[in-house]
Structure formats: structure tokens, C-alpha cells
Amino acid sequence: MNSKLLVTSHGGCATTTFMMFIKQYVTTNCHVDSDGLKHTMPTNPAIRKFNPTKILYIYGDLDMSIRSLFNRKVNNKTYAIYNYLKINEILYTRFLTPTALKDFKLYINKVVQTKTEPIGLLKHASAWKNVPNIMFIHYTQIPFSETIDEFLGVPVGTCAQFKIIERTSVKSSFETSEYLAIVKRFDTKLKTIAAN
Secondary structure (H helix, E strand, O other): OOOEEEEEEOOOOOHHHHHHHHOOOOEEOOOOOOOOOOOOOOOOHHHHHHOOOEEEEEEOOHHHHHHHHHHOEEOOEEHHHHHHHHHOOOOOOOOOOOHHHOOHHHHHHHHHHHOOOOOOHHHHHHHHOOOOOEEEEEHHHHHHOOOHHHHHOOOOOOHHHOOOOOOOOOOOOOOOHHHHHHHHHHHHHHHHHHHO
16 A cells, blocks of 8 residues: 555545545545545645545536535535535635525526536536546446556456445436536536546
8 A cells, every 4th residue: 555546526426435445455535535635626735745646536427416416415505515615715614605506406597597517517627637647537437447457556356346336316306408408518528528
């Protein structure tokens, strides 16, 4: 375990599950994010202190990821709010709740009105794109990647043992076809970022 792996993601894509698995083989940042590195931006000075050898960026389908960020809460605030604050490098205060992130319906309305992604998930992936020693991977491809083990410096076949838990992500009644079409375009942009 001489190498250090920084695992980051836009959120809502099995990052914690993978970190709990891979920390048996490689030293990683904290899977419960007590060090603040899991969804941070590459400009965070704490990254230099952690001093990673490699960086793994995990991403997922944005419709499911966004749903996941709204379905989970801490202190009555959605994970979408916490990710927004990290991505935009805003210091958390308990009073700060961006209107569009208070609930999923408001978020959907904002996306349809502005044709933008208010949390900043695309901004996050884009910011990490040109960082040295980074690998982007869709979470469902982790067990099937031919290059991830070598990248991480673990024995061949290690990541093939990672079990993907089938995600149950039920669409809500207010996810309109217009909203889903916009999110699909966001997904295309995300795949382009990850591929280049």
C-alpha cells in the first residue's frame, strides 16, 4: 500500500461502495468523506496534503445519479445541496439552501427552464478532466475494465471482484419527457468528457 488513490465523483454513482471495496488494496481518501475529498474540486488545497499517486473519477448515468442525490438527506438537506456547495466551493452554513435544490420537483423545473444542470455535475467532471494521473470510469464498467487494475496498481482480477449492486431508481411522476431528454444530452456531454 505505498500508493495513494484519490477517488472522486460527481456523486450518486456508487463511489462509497467502490471505496469500501478498494481500500483493502490501496490507501484512499475517506469513504464517508470526513476529509472532504470525495466530491471536491481539483483546486482544493487538501488534495496536495493527501498527495495522491493516482486519481479515479467515477461517473454514472446522470438521471439516476441526480435522483440518488435528491433521495438522500442529512440534517434535512439533500445530498444535491452538499454536492452543489462542494462543486462551487462555497462554505457550508446551515441556512444556505439554493431554491432549485430544495426538492426534486423544483430542480426539474429549473433544468427545463434554463437547459442547465444546477448542481454542477458536468462542471465537476470537466474540472477534473485534465488533471494528471487520472482515470475516468463509469461505475458499471469497474468489474469489466481491462485497464483499471493496472492503473490502480493492484493484482489483475482485483476489480473484477467488485460487485455492482443493482440500483433501484424509480422515476417520479414529475420527471417529464422534456426533462429526461435534457438530462440525456447532459449524459452525452459527460461521456464526451470521460472519453477524451
